[in-house]
Amino acid sequence: MTTERTTPLPDIEALSRNASLLVEEFGRAAAIYMKPKGEGDLPLPAPVKPPDEVNDVVRTLGAVAERWLVDPQKTIEAQTKLSEAFITLWGSTWHRLQGEPAAPVVEPEPKDNRFKHEEWSTNPIFDFLKQSYLITARWAEELVEGAEGIDDHTRHKAQFYLRQITGALSPSNFVLTNPELIRHTLEENGANLVRGMKMLAEDIEAGKGELRVRQTDPTGFEVGVNVAVTPxxxxxxxxxxxxxxxxxxxxxxxxxxxxxxxxxxxxxxxxxxxxxxxxxxxxxxxxxxxxxxxxxxxxxxxxxxxxxxxxxxxxxxxxxxxxxxxxxxxxxxxxxxxxxxxxxxxxxxxxxxxxxxxxxxxxxxxxxxxxxxxxxxxxxxxxxxxxxxxxxxxxxxxEGSGMATAFNMLRPNDLIWSYVVNNYVKGKTPMPFDLLYWNADATxxxxxxxxxxxxxxxxxxxxxxxxxxxxxxxxxxxxxxxxxxxxxxxxxxxxxxxxxxxxxxxxxxxxxxxxxxxxxxxxxxxxxxxxxxxxxxxxxxxxxxxxxxxxxxxxxxxxxxxxxxxxxxxxxxxxxxxxxxxxxxxxxxxxxxxxxxxxx
Missing domain, CATH: 3.40.50.1820 (Alpha/Beta hydrolase fold, catalytic domain)
Known part of the structure; x- marks a missing residue:
């Protein structure tokens, strides 16, 4: 006989209290972020001009889209491929909701740890979210790979930027679309989100107005004491x-x-x-x-x-x-x-x-x-x-943060989003790790x-x-x-x-x-x-x-x-x-x- 794991009902009073605290911490984080970045800086007027990096992302992905739109037949074929994948997924999910077995349409890569929690596979709703994301992300990757008439550098940039976007939009990053985070939040009556927002404010402050995602507990190390100690x-x-x-x-x-x-x-x-x-x-x-x-x-x-x-x-x-x-x-x-x-x-x-x-x-x-x-x-x-x-x-x-961010973007799921989820959603302080302490010691x-x-x-x-x-x-x-x-x-x-x-x-x-x-x-x-x-x-x-x-x-x-x-x-x-x-x-x-x- 098997027993299904259940999540205890939240304490409504504690949940309400933590919701109020969450709003307070959010206000603190927003205030720190909006503070002038340096002496003589003024708050940005509205409308705010997009930074050069955003403009380059738009230009690059726009160049890829343009190459598909000039060929209506290829565009229809690409749309049809995506539609067919989703129709198959809808059918598979319907069978699962009826209690019938169904093979997955798409599965994560073996080294993709974002979907390791069992409910990503056992729960048909979350399995649908996972597969929808994977189907769309891989379809977009194929569009970039198959775009004709663009130079290698533009294609390379498009692949890189797309990886950043799909990494950010993964359902594993959000409370309401991640079964593990839902359970965690209900079990803690939202206290994890309060801790996470507090850490978010601290990390924005440490980054002098820009988010500097912590990857380790820096209090456990000191240069010359327990790192860099060879006489x-x-x-x-x-x-x-x-x-x-x-x-x-x-x-x-x-x-x-x-x-x-x-x-x-x-x-x-x-x-x-x-x-x-x-x-x-x-x-x-x-x-x-x-x-x-x-x-x-x-x-x-x-x-x-x-x-x-x-x-x-x-x-x-x-x-x-x-x-x-x-x-x-x-x-x-x-x-x-x-x-x-x-x-x-x-x-x-x-x-x-x-x-x-x-x-x-x-x-x-x-x-x-x-x-x-x-x-x-x-x-x-x-x-x-x-x-x-x-x-x-x-x-x-x-600035030292410039190169640190670039290196983290080479592996966004491992070096950015896993820490965002752990720190700011689960509300957990990262474990002490000397390598990551060194990595954060920017130059x-x-x-x-x-x-x-x-x-x-x-x-x-x-x-x-x-x-x-x-x-x-x-x-x-x-x-x-x-x-x-x-x-x-x-x-x-x-x-x-x-x-x-x-x-x-x-x-x-x-x-x-x-x-x-x-x-x-x-x-x-x-x-x-x-x-x-x-x-x-x-x-x-x-x-x-x-x-x-x-x-x-x-x-x-x-x-x-x-x-x-x-x-x-x-x-x-x-x-x-x-x-x-x-x-x-x-x-x-x-x-x-x-x-x-x-x-x-």
């Missing part, structure tokens, strides 16, 4: 960066020191989250003298700091300082994400000028060829770059640097074509002959494995191309003590990426030991361990330093 000393500082030298844990170390160039789009401690996950800590344990750049969180004073500034005051200044600290004029270096792109630019500059001080390079999910750069290319056409440049001109930098981008990056990499792809000019020098990656370890990750949405694969052929020397499991972060931060993913090796990155992957050898466990064996082979000589602050450079303070603590 070391800041041994050099200038306007753009602090250089950290980490304390050794072995009696001897490789003679050639190692420099890490992290992205300035995020803070460096993704590579030093905690002792269990720290790539930096593991590198030290293997006998490396590790130096890491910690970029400044720029403000209006850094507006004119461009790509050349980051190269000269960042990487080149770090190599100079390492020479003073260790007596070594040559280094091995690694660059992560855009830090790797900057490292590749530096290698090309050194090859062009003959000042070849970087003797091997490791690239972690790095693009040098942006032909297949993924969904971020949506934001990199001339009109949108001009809009970003206009925003940056007002303050001298791009700004200087106007000159970011403009150069968007134009030369995403828009014009000058580096891969040997056309990038920096300091009046034309840079050619084919002149870069040093050994290169080029790591891609299989599910990367930011630096797709195909893009990294294609970039490998742009260098003039031997490139070890390796693909790790998972994505842009988890694939890199995969320690040998608790590896979650394996990796693939398959020789030079030649031919087609799909063929390379099919022929590649899969390895269990972390890629870290494989990489260290490659690195040690380049220069195996060892010397006694070096103590930070005891040689040519004195300590300016303990790691993680001061720049990493600067908030956007």
């Amino acid at each position: 070391g000393e800041v041994v050099f500082r200038n306007d753009l960066m602090e250089l950290i030298q980490y304390a050794p844990t072995t009696e001897t170390v490789l003679k050639r020191p190692f420099l890490i160039v992290p992205p300035w789009i995020n803070k460096y401690y993704i590579l030093d989250l905690n002792p269990q996950k720290s790539l930096i800590g593991w590198m030290v344990s293997q006998g490396l003298t590790v130096f890491c750049i910690s970029w400044v969180n720029p403000d209006e004073r850094h507006a004119d700091k461009d790509f050349e500034s980051y190269m000269r005051e960042g990487i080149e200044a770090a190599i100079d300082a390492i020479g003073v600290a260790t007596g070594e004029n040559e280094v091995a270096a690694a660059g992560y994400c855009v830090g790797g792109t900057l490292l590749a630019v530096t290698l090309a500059m050194q090859a062009a000028t003959g000042n070849k001080r970087i003797k091997s390079a490791t690239f972690l999910t790095t693009q040098v060829d942006f032909t297949h750069a993924g969904d971020l290319k949506v934001f990199a056409d001339e009109a949108q770059i001009q809009a970003i440049e206009a925003r940056m001109k007002r303050r001298g930098y791009l 700004r981008m200087p106007a000159a640097n970011h403009s150069f990056y968007l134009r030369n990499c995403y828009l014009e792809n000058t580096l891969s074509q040997g056309r990038m000019i920096l300091g009046n020098v034309r840079l050619e990656l084919k002149k870069v002959k040093v050994p290169i370890f080029n790591l891609a990750t299989r599910e990367d949405h930011i630096a797709p494995a195909l893009s990294v694969f294609e970039g490998s052929s742009k260098f003039g020397g031997k490139v070890e191309y390796v693909v790790a499991g998972s994505g842009h972060i988890a694939g890199v931060v995969n320690p040998p003590s608790k590896p979650k993913y394996g990796f693939w090796t398959g020789g030079p990155a030649k031919g087609h990426f799909a063929d390379w992957m099919q022929a590649a050898t899969e390895h269990k466990g972390s890629w870290w030991p494989y990489w260290f064996a490659w690195l040690e082979h380049q220069a195996p000589a060892r010397v006694p361990a070096r103590i930070p602050g005891e040689a040519g450079l004195s300590s300016l303070g303990p790691a993680p330093g001061t720049y990493v603590r600067m908030k956007a």
Whole structure:
């Protein structure tokens, strides 16, 4: 005998009280949102002009619709296909309402967690809502895919924008169309909605008038206390960066020191989250003298700091300082994400000028060829770059929230709407998670640097074509002959494995191309003590990426030991361990330093 789960009737008095509180919290959230965004700002007049982003969405999807409307026969066929799907769904739902079995017309993708609650399938009404949404969303996707006469960039943008819209309109996001949320709200007499509205107001306030969706509980972490804790000393500082030298844990170390160039789009401690996950800590344990750049969180004073500034005051200044600290004029270096792109630019500059001080390079999910750069290319056409440049001109930098939002939009269902539902509808505080704490610790981008990056990499792809000019020098990656370890990750949405694969052929020397499991972060931060993913090796990155992957050898466990064996082979000589602050450079303070603590 089976018993059907029932929801207890709500407490009407508590429900009424919470309804009043909900109205109060809504008023508070609205007041915070309508508050002027900064000194000298005025409330927006009516009618409010739509932002550039909305205009671009309308233009892009309008271009797709126009291509269908010019062919009435194709339009009728598309409408007929949608109508037939709904007629089939109506019939299936009618049978289910009569207690008869019926196969679903459409089902969610296996990794789609929005409809995991059992009532999305067992309740015919909610099953109808789910299938109606999926049918419509997939039909719209087919319209974009099948539109004739539009260029690839417009199609790519339309697919991206459509994904944002369908993600936002999912019935799983709303109380009255989500069975789990209905039960949850009735069981709590609406108290969850009051808590959620309170968090919404707090998050708008934290975003200074814009919603900054929290993805973790930030109170559980503090830089230098339980994240970024590998011991070391800041041994050099200038306007753009602090250089950290980490304390050794072995009696001897490789003679050639190692420099890490992290992205300035995020803070460096993704590579030093905690002792269990720290790539930096593991590198030290293997006998490396590790130096890491910690970029400044720029403000209006850094507006004119461009790509050349980051190269000269960042990487080149770090190599100079390492020479003073260790007596070594040559280094091995690694660059992560855009830090790797900057490292590749530096290698090309050194090859062009003959000042070849970087003797091997490791690239972690790095693009040098942006032909297949993924969904971020949506934001990199001339009109949108001009809009970003206009925003940056007002303050001298791009707000940290700008890039954070762009990255979240790459996976909206996982990184936006799941948290919206959890926080503001269920009224639950997100669980503490160090990775998401780091992700929310935003950094700004200087106007000159970011403009150069968007134009030369995403828009014009000058580096891969040997056309990038920096300091009046034309840079050619084919002149870069040093050994290169080029790591891609299989599910990367930011630096797709195909893009990294294609970039490998742009260098003039031997490139070890390796693909790790998972994505842009988890694939890199995969320690040998608790590896979650394996990796693939398959020789030079030649031919087609799909063929390379099919022929590649899969390895269990972390890629870290494989990489260290490659690195040690380049220069195996060892010397006694070096103590930070005891040689040519004195300590300016303990790691993680001061720049990493600067908030956007």
